Amino acid sequence: MRQELSRRAFTRLSACAAAAALGPHTGAWAQPAGLPGASDKPIRLVVPLAAGSTVDAVARAIAPAFGRSTGHPLVVENLVGAGGIPGTSQIVKAPRDGLTLGMVSSNHVINPSIYKSVPYDSLKDITPIAVIATVPLVLVVHPGLPVKSVKELIAYAHEKPGVLNYGSAGNGSTLQLAAELLVSETGISLKHVPYRGTGPLITDLIGGQVQLAFVSISQVAPQVKAGTLRALAISTPRRSAALPELPTLAEAGVPNYSFDAWIALIGPADLPKAVVDADARAIRAAMASPEANAAIAGQGLNILDIGPDAAAAFFSAELLKHQKLVKQSGAVLD
Template sequence: MLNPITRRLAVAAAFACAAVGVSAQQAASDFPNRPIKVIVPFSAGGAVDGPMRAIAEQLGRRLGQQVIVENKPGAGATIGSESVAKAPADGYTLLLASQTNAISATLYSKLSFHPIDDFVGISLIGREPGVLVVHPSFSATSVAELIAQAKAKPKEINYASSGNGSGQHLFTAMFASMAGIELVHVPYRGSGQATTDLLAGVVHMAIPGTNAMAKHVKSGKLRALATTGTTRAKQLPDVPTLAESGFPSYSAYVWMGLLAPKGTPQPIVDKLHREVKAVLATPEVQGYLNDAGIEMVGSTPAEMNSYFREERDRWARIVRETGARVD
């Protein structure tokens, strides 16, 4: 049996835990009572920026408070991510993360925050495959022909990306590693200028998100050689996957997930998850994501946490194997 002192301490601890629980529940019931800010650590108009704005509009209606989307691009998504990691853990400052965040966890070794551990998941919202595209002036019409040309002329074929450490960078680096070829990386400050130069033939190839490239492929301004998902992209059903093109283990997605700073009360995380899940079921958001070629997921917070870490481990292996680095 417990002695009187131990018993009193145990009772006090139980009351303290109960008080914390009541406080967290109360915070969730009052949440939100002011606008919420979602930091998108990428340029406006990018693959995940538009979808987040559509979601934010509907989320604000459900929560009864404005949900503001703010772009803070740069340094492999680490600038915007750092601002959220250091924000109060109260649910009013959130982060829209993507595969770039998982990649940066390995590429950037000297950060003032932890790209994974300083966040808690709310939901994996959706994902989109990439597409390997080349300028029409480039003679390769298949993945096999591209590889043959790259092997015949090492380091003469270049590829654009939206920046060092971006998904476009690592998607192509992984392909080059699997194919045993050497390509020259040309990083840009965002996807806009990278696409402009790709369309102009300044660079030979790239692996951006499928949806943004589909119209250029259909118009003949670019040639699609393969997509990066496990199944063919619905926007380009006649284009084979890289898995079908000789690389059965290759798969890579542009994904978007909502995170909160570590320490955010679980009741607030759960409330945000419920509301995001409800928003993803609205016709407005479903229509937007469908038109954008995004496969809707809507995971639980625990599933988002697991997925984020799995992506970190996966891309860490690719970074080590390819020797990819931030120049």
């Protein structure tokens, strides 16, 4: 059942992305779209994640072009803590005037499964505007581990069940769920070691305290190039331009594997259609800007262009998929 769900969800995602592939934008999109009924006040973009995170980097990169497209300056505000719940709470409670938006990650649909209480409905209390990018994760191992491919890692894990430790950025994090999907698809046995963030995880991974992990490309590319970590494969359905020589996990011998974190623009529920359409045009134009292109290259992202109509279905499918993975992992947070 889980494999069938994964294939259906990603088939829909691939179809949406293929149907509306992001390309260069010209003409009317270069003109300010404006927000119907709004003054020239700035738009507040709440990022419920820390400054310096991948989502934050993208938010700040698109801010100038988004402001030019809407005619409203975009001000990024980081509201961190509890997996992004406090920040998202402010987004869902904001007035429906389009002057408060949010840029969220996959955690938005993971939180309802791992936290005992979330003070909003992750589907009903938001207006999905666009899913703009996926964050490929790279499977890396300590170079002392005698494996140089995914097939060798799987064989080693089968020979020594329960011996290998994998690290993550915490219980219920996308990094844990990516590893749990690998466990599910291959039948191997791994021990989970949760960390408080990716910094300590990478330090211990280099030191050999844990043997493998899924981590975003931007966070380990220098270590991979220096040889202090060995990269085996990419989690996403297509290869990453940041590490083009690496196969996907599907190419490397796990045919049903496909996992990525993602970034989306949302607003509070029941935003007027005219506002949603204006914001959707603005985010497309912003994602094609030089500022965004530089950030995308630096973060190793894959661009998506899933607009308002398809974004709602995407959120629903992702919520269901992560419910299955969280249940498998056993992750629960207070």
